[in-house]
Structures are given as C-alpha cells and as structure tokens.
Amino acid sequence: MAQIVSTTRSIQSTPFCPTSGSANERSRSLLKPPTFASKVLSSNGNNKCPQLASRTCKINARKSAPVEVIPVSPEDDPKIEEHLLHLRGVPQVDNSAGMWSKPTFRRKTKIVCTIGPSTNTKEMIWKLAEAGMNVARLNMSHGDHASHQKVIDLVKEYNAQSKDNVIAIMLDTKGPEVRSGDLPQPIMLAPGQEFTFTIQRGVGTADCVSVNYDDFVNDVEAGDMLLVDGGMMSLMVKSKTEDSVKCEVVDGGELKSRRHLNVRGKSATLPSITEKDWDDIKFGVDNQVDFYAVSFVKSAEVVHELKNYLKSCGADIHVIVKIESADSIPNLHSIITASDGAMVARGDLGAELPIEEVPLLQEEIINLCRSMGKAVIVATNMLESMIVHPTPTRAEVSDIAIAVREGSDGIMLSGETAHGKYPLKAVKVMHTVALRTEATIPGGQMPPNIGQVFKNHMSEMFAYHATMMSNTLGTSTVVFTRTGFMGILLSHYRPSGTIFAFTDDKRVQQRLALYQGVCPIYMEFCDDPEATFRRALDLLQNQGMVIEGEEVALVQSGRQPIWRSQSTHNIQVRKV
Ligand SMILES: Nc1ncnc2c1ncn2[C@@H]1O[C@H](COP(=O)(O)OP(=O)(O)OP(=O)(O)O)[C@@H](O)[C@H]1O
C-alpha cells in the first residue's frame, strides 16, 4: 500500500534486538522471491537542516526508469560518453580524470584485470583504468617481486593523480599448484603416445618432463586422469615408480613450459599457503595491497591463520578465498564465513571436478557469498578468445551476462589482459556487456534477505531500509564510512542506484572499488555533519554524478559512528 511520508524527516532508531536466522536460510532466501512485506518509514524526525528541500511524496514500488544503454563496439567511440551525458541532460564536465565522471549510467559489476607483459606499463595501466578496470590483479605464479612492485607503484601513482577513480590491488598467491617444468621448446604430444612426469629436477625432453611437487608420485594412482592447463590436454596414468609417473596421452596438443597439472577429482596434499606464498604475503603487507586472493583454500583454518598473521603485523588487507579445489567444496560454508569474499576460480575448479559442475558451483558460491554479505568474483576464460581475436565469441558474452545476473561483485580477466593481444578491447567488451545486462535487471525490487535483515546488527536494518527507500524513490545512496563497513553492507543489498561511499581513508576508498554498485570517493570529513553532507553533495554535483534537484538517500549508520550520538542511526532523503 502506498504511504505518504515527508522526506524532510529522517528515519531514526536506537538499537533493538535482532531476530535470528542461519546463513543457510539466508542463502535460501536469495533463491526465492521475497514475501515479507516491509513497513517503510516511520516519520518521527525533525527537519534539522536548513538546506533540506521539503517535499511530500507518495511511496509506491516502481521500477527504475528503463536505462538506455548504447552498445560500445570493441573499437569504442569517444562520442558515446558525450551522448550518454546528453541523454540524461547532464552538463559536460571535465572528465579527464576517470570513469566515474563519464558514463551517466555507471556499471555496477566491477572488472578485475590481471596485469602481465601486455599491460605492465604506465601507459597501459592508465588506459585500462580509463577503460573500466576497477581492480588490478597480480598473479604471483608469474613474475618476480621487482616486476610486481613496478605495477603496484604505477597503480598507486594512478590513484594519487586521479580525481574520481580508484583502482584496488589484489595479490593472488601461487599456492600449492602443481606445474610441469621448463622445456627448451614446446613439445607436441599425440594421442596414444607414452609420456613420463618425473620428480627429478631439470628434466625436459621429448618424452619426459619434471614436476615441481615431490609428493606427485604418492598422490596419483594408475587410472587417474592428469589434466594439463585445466584440460587442454589429458593423460591417463598407467604406472609409477619411486620418482616417475608413466602416462598415455589421451587428448594431445602442445606442451609448453610451466603448465598447470591437475589430477581429476583430487587435490594435492600440500598446505594451502606455501613458503613462497608467505614471502609473497609479506611483500603484500609491505606494499599495503587491498586484497589477497588465496589459492587452493581447502579449510577455514588457513584463512584464520592468515588473518591472525595480518593482525599481528597490523595489516588491514582483506582475504578472498579462491574456490578451486575439490577438497574445498564440502567446507564452502566455513571457508567463506572465515573470509571477506570468494573467487570462483573456474580454471582449476573445472580440472579438479567434472566440468559440468562448474556453472552449478558458480551459482551456489555467488548465492552463498551474497547471503553472507561477502564479495564474490567470477574468474577465468571469460573472454578467452580475445587473447588472440579482437572480438569475443557469443558464448563468452553470455558467460559475462550470466555472472552479472547472478549478482557477482567482480568479473575477472586473466590471460586476456596479462598477455593477450587486445587487453583494452577485452575490458571494453566486459564493460559494455555488464552495463547492458545490468540495464535489464529490474530496479526497485525489494532487497534480498527479507525477514533475516535484523539478524546481526542495527546497521543491517539501516542498509536494508535505505535500499528500500532509494529503490522506491529511484535515487542514489550517499553513505559516509570510515572503515568501509557500511559501504560494503549497502552493496550487499544491491540497491538499484549507485552507492556513493564517502570515506576519509584512502585505503578504504581503494578497497571499496571491488564492491558491486559502490562508487568510492575520498573526502575529508568535518566535525559538523551538515557541512560534510553539503560538501559531499557539492562534489557529486560538480563531477556530474548527480544533477541539481535530484534526490539522494543519505545513510548514517555503521559500526564506527561518525556523527551519531547515543547510537542514533538515521536515513534521510535530500534534494541536491
Ligand atoms: N606477472 C606476470 N608476468 C609474466 N607473465 C604473466 C604474468 N601474469 C600473467 N602472466 C601470463 O599470463 C597468463 C595468464 O595469466 P593467469 O593469471 O591466468 O595465469 P595462469 O598461470 O594461466 O593461471 P592461474 O590464474 O591459475 O595462476 C599466464 O599463464 C602467464 O603466461
């Protein structure tokens, strides 16, 4: 039923007891359409702010206005941005600094780009950032600390000079991956041919190559299927000796140096964090990266161990667990609970488990993360053909659209940007497909987890109601956050409009770049909340992110009160 409220009033509340509900139930509730009819907006506040524009409005559920999205071809057309601004009547602003000042319709799903030989220069990092990269991923399986240091410094340099765009840095550990050794040149393997893997170091001939893992011989049995590079080639184990595994090639191809080896259905009996990983993690601490993507996590213990280490060295770095190991699946819930987010690492996942399980697990992991308010990234092969071709396959485009619809925070490019021929085109395709897909997701819906929202904290209830309010009125949300917590929480409820998350901490701003729908903005806060709100709205208007007369939902809540007195949280609607 429609209700009449005065939006000059704010919703305020003091804490009360939340109800309970398990994460499993919450996960299930994501899969069902919500049934709990929410009662919106008790009007018990006062108009404390002279700048507030007064109005009365009807609140009724309505879909956000259909978004006109202009397709961007891989060749891209600079006029499109101009046209997008024109469409919405937004005045042209100086948009030299970053993407947020450009397309009026902001992409919500974030793009993670692996940086490698194709992209590790200043020019390419700048271009990737302008094309839509939100997170730069460093894969510690390749390169050395000096080369990764250079990339980190370049990203930080970009962030320092950018007015309104920010790139997060994710360090992806090598983990206990099993790889074949170096070869003087690639070898062709033909079906039916015999081929041997040995734990002896330094072997690389036409019929035998080293493996970097001493227990390889103990872990495999005759009859096991060995997959090279996630299944590009496969070999059946025939017999083994003390130091070698003799195989018959099933699917042949070209074997190059240092290729991934998996045993179908088995995880290596190695610790998830190896000595090399600890060294790389320390490198990440020294460089204040934003996220670790931890490879081959099999249990929550390893996440606790890493978090304890980070705490002991006072490092504020979030932990994303990579779900890619057969052994991680039974422990999904506890692993994700212990972490700050998960990556669906489809490459190794599809090698250790039957490939047809991958889309089902992708959906399950996304739902689980969303039900628990954790970040989630879908990775690998998203635009694989663009490593060598300038346009994607239709199936790849559909794959991106599916990840976006399923509600992933991030979608990741690997070889496409690391060593591909068309890294910028790949980012542009991802940007366009995500934007187009997001435009078809109905707006103004009830946020997820209805009935469970009061479970943990007062802030959850406020994030939920702020989302309801911004969806109903079709506004953006403005939030002030010192730790990032409230920005992340709001993102979890997936409001239809952008979440402008203002923070006075550059590290928090960088971290928020990963979260769906969040536009993180650095701004110093004043002691006076009113002056801070005004400054924030002026900044948004000056950057063309909101227009005069537009309304925004403004939220004050979170675990670390900024201007709240006596634990008073509130939501307001303000006119710019
Ligand atoms: N820092 C780097 N230095 C040199 N080459 C790199 C670097 N990062 C990535 N690459 C190249 O790009 C390819 C694709 O990158 P990706 O991150 O997908 O690595 P991968 O080894 O294929 O898989 P995984 O993600 O499982 O480690 C790598 O195989 C490697 O050839």
Ligand SMILES: CC(=O)C(=O)O
């Ligand atoms: C990203 C990664 O490590 C994988 O897909 O296996």
